[in-house]
Amino acid sequence: MRPASFGYHKATDLAHALALLAEFGDDGRPLAGGQSLVPMMNLRLARPAHLVDINALPLTAIERRGDVLHVGALVRHHRYLSDPLIAAHFPAFLEAVHWIGHPTIRNHGSIGGSISHADPTAELPAICLLYDATIIASSTGGDRRIAARDFFLGAYVTALQPGEMVTAVEFPIPPAKSTGAFIELGERRGDFAIASVGVALQWSGRQITGAAVVCCGARLVPIRASEVENLLIGRQLDAPDAAAIGRRFANTIEPVSDHSGSSAYRKHLIGELTRRTIERACQQALETA
Amino acid sequence: MTEITLAVNGTAKTVDVEPRRLLADVLRNDFNLSGVHIGCAHGACGCCTVQIDGVPRLSCLTFAVQCENVEITTVESMGGPDATHILQQAFKSEHGLQCGYCTPGFIMTLAPYVDTMLAQRRMPSDEEIREAMSGNICRCTGYHGIVSAVRKAIGDQLGSEAAA
Numbered sequence: 001m002r003p004a005s006f007g008y009h010k011a012t013d014l015a016h017a018l019a020l021l022a023e024f025g026d027d028g029r030p031l032a033g034g035q036s037l038v039p040m041m042n043l044r045l046a047r048p049a050h051l052v053d054i055n056a057l058p059l060t061a062i063e064r065r066g067d068v069l070h071v072g073a074l075v076r077h078h079r080y081l082s083d084p085l086i087a088a089h090f091p092a093f094l095e096a097v098h099w100i101g102h103p104t105i106r107n108h109g110s111i112g113g114s115i116s117h118a119d120p121t122a123e124l125p126a127i128c129l130l131y132d133a134t135i136i137a138s139s140t141g142g143d144r145r146i147a148a149r150d151f152f153l154g155a156y157v158t159a160l161q162p163g164e165m166v167t168a169v170e171f172p173i174p175p176a177k178s179t180g181a182f183i184e185l186g187e188r189r190g191d192f193a194i195a196s197v198g199v200a201l202q203w204s205g206r207q208i209t210g211a212a213v214v215c216c217g218a219r220l221v222p223i224r225a226s227e228v229e230n231l232l233i234g235r236q237l238d239a240p241d242a243a244a245i246g247r248r249f250a251n252t253i254e255p256v257s258d259h260s261g262s263s264a265y266r267k268h269l270i271g272e273l274t275r276r277t278i279e280r281a282c283q284q285a286l287e288t289a
Numbered sequence: 290m291t292e293i294t295l296a297v298n299g300t301a302k303t304v305d306v307e308p309r310r311l312l313a314d315v316l317r318n319d320f321n322l323s324g325v326h327i328g329c330a331h332g333a334c335g336c337c338t339v340q341i342d343g344v345p346r347l348s349c350l351t352f353a354v355q356c357e358n359v360e361i362t363t364v365e366s367m368g369g370p371d372a373t374h375i376l377q378q379a380f381k382s383e384h385g386l387q388c389g390y391c392t393p394g395f396i397m398t399l400a401p402y403v404d405t406m407l408a409q410r411r412m413p414s415d416e417e418i419r420e421a422m423s424g425n426i427c428r429c430t431g432y433h434g435i436v437s438a439v440r441k442a443i444g445d446q447l448g449s450e451a452a453a
Contacts, residue, residue: 001330008291008308008354031355038350039331042311051308053355102424104338104345104398190423 003041007050014138017054017165022140024050025162031055032074033108035101036117059112059167062086068134068170073112077124078103089173091284092130092180092198096123099182102190112166118221120155121193123182126222128152130180130198130214131171138167155220176202176209179285183277184216185269187260193217194260197273199281206237206286213274217266218253225249225274237282246275293357297322298366306353313337313348316363324364324393328426335425338394339363345398347424364393367400376400376442385438387429395425399439406443410450413443 011017021028027049029037040046059072062083069085080086080097087094100106100114100123114124115135128135128148135151137144137160144164151159160166184196195217202210211232213225228249232240250271257263294303297320304319316325316339328334330349337348340362368374372381376396379385386392402421406413413421418439419432427435 002311002314003309005307005309008352034350034352035332035347038352039333042331042349051352055355102335103421104335104347104424105332107344108346108350189419 001042001044003038004044004047006041006048008053009050010053011057014057014059014167017052017057018138018140018163020050020052021165022163024052028052028163030112030116030165032110032113033076034113035105035109036113036119040117054165064173065170068172071111071169071171073166073168074110077101077106077109077111077114081106089178090127090131090171090180090200091178092182092200092281093127093171095180095182096127096184096196096198099123099184099193099196111169115151115169116158116160116166118152118154118156118158119192120220120222121196121216123184123193123196123216125152126196126198126214126216127182128169128171129222129224130200130212131174132212133172134170135166136168136170137161137164139164143167149224152221174200174202174210176204177285178202179281179288181277181280181284183273183280185273195255195266195269195273197270197277199274199277201232201281201285203237203285208232208235208237208240208282213249213278215249215253215270215274218255218270220256223253225252227252228274232278237285240278240282242275242278242282245278246271246273249274291354293354295320295353295356295361296359297361298363299360304353308352308354310353311349312339312351312353312356312361315353316348316361322363322365326390326393328390328394333426334391334394335398336391336394338397338425340397340401343401345401362397364396367396374400375446376403376438379438379441379445380435383437383441384434385430386427386434391425391427391429395422395427395435398422398425399435403439403442403446407446410447412440412447415440 029048031051031053059074061072133148135146180200182198184193198214200212211229255266316322326336328336332350339348368377
């Protein structure tokens, strides 16, 4: 299919983009890489009356600003693969990028677009939640700082208001040595995930001192596994008892059944992915220790 | 309607388009480049892959009005009607195609990949090749012939360089 008619507006700078978005309100959408929005438009699931092309805006930095990693909204996914700050501080982020779509999508898709689209099993929303990111939403009224846990409200629904757009995401840099892993299962490589699990751990000596676990596929938004995070703290890297933790987490969720799997299948799958991801993260810590 | 000038395969042409028109459709209908194949028209199959400034891009997820001041290349720029490009020749000899519908998309995705590997002077693993082409769907070959074609295109050129 082909998209419905719309007005096309090329923004020359951020103030121009925000003025256009303020003018169009609910009828306007920013256009970045177009890897999520344009499929929705082609399928007529989205029919914005106006597109504001923001590709010329300079929102392209990945840089350390004090205690946070600042990622501009227009950073394309492939850049994380060669970024030393991502590799050093956010190993689960780095692993997750390999699961985003495929190389052609990673060349063009942006973090602002991915999190604004908020596909239930997309990798970057999960990574934002895993690392307690803050999302900067800008409008002509100023900037709003929204915690990732308050940003993703449902499938394709976020806390963004009409006239707002994501301009940056900030990731707090973990204070201690960190390890992490991200594992996903889909029907084929490059396809949408059925479920995925991300783990970020801090450790000292051989003991886990901080833990975060995120899961896609359990609900229509990514969720944190808070209960089992607490269980991981204090355990040894070489004996995290990940299988029991996976089972315990699986028992706390009630996934929906759909075309790609029954509720029971997803529950089992998420338990297993949790085990594998914890073990992978611990293994990587032991190798670098 | 919006008047735009597109540079396609080295030639600039001005066309009048609605903003909603996909680059894939404009290339096929206004530039008569029927090598741009449209499979799914929502970014799932990779058939319509072209290159923008040398980088593979899905022309069904791109509006033509976005494409001023860039170089667009399609499969027609590769090896002409005789398909003489080394990767096209390798697709032929390694049975990398049967019906051929997906082939232009594979060629446009993989030609820059072959160039990157040659610049690094290394033969990628089959797994790396499969990752590189994971955005393209082929329903005929089962992909083995395509992986072989990529290996052959890289191997032959690395070999001829070594022999020279």
